[in-house]
Amino acid sequence: MSRLTGLYSLSRICLTFIVSASLIANAQADDASTRSLDEAIQLESNESSAISEMWRGNYEGAFLRLPSESSDPRSWASVELKLGSNPVMFHYFSYPEQEINHNLEFMEEESESLLLTDESDEKYHIYKQGNKVLLESSFINKLMGRPEIIELNRFQ
Incomplete structure (x- = not known):
């Protein structure tokens, strides 16, 4: 056993x-x-x-939304971009539209420019001109009813 x-x-x-x-x-x-x-x-x-290594950082810019009312603070609009991740965060604020936020996707990068798009297929072109970083956007152009180039300031 x-x-x-x-x-x-x-x-x-x-x-x-x-x-x-x-x-x-x-x-x-x-x-x-x-x-x-x-x-x-x-x-x-x-x-x-x-893709965004040389562009990494936070950018902000402001422009005159209503040119005839330049002394009124409500006539200004501001944009903010947070580059460094995919999707890129885009924030727009103005008195008439209030807040608009978009997630932007990378499309292409060249040595001095970056092309992004949002879910509505609007294009955002960020480029360097001398020491300035500029933004052109079909989204903002539609809101303004005219072409608009926004100077962006980089901050960390």
């Missing part, structure tokens, strides 16, 4: 060992696939952030 008990204990130990080894192998495989997925996400994140 003691020999049968010993054999039973030995088979339980072997079965426990086999199950444990199988669980460890599955966990390692899951960890490797999770690691490769994390690496792919990190690589994609690095690629999208590399």
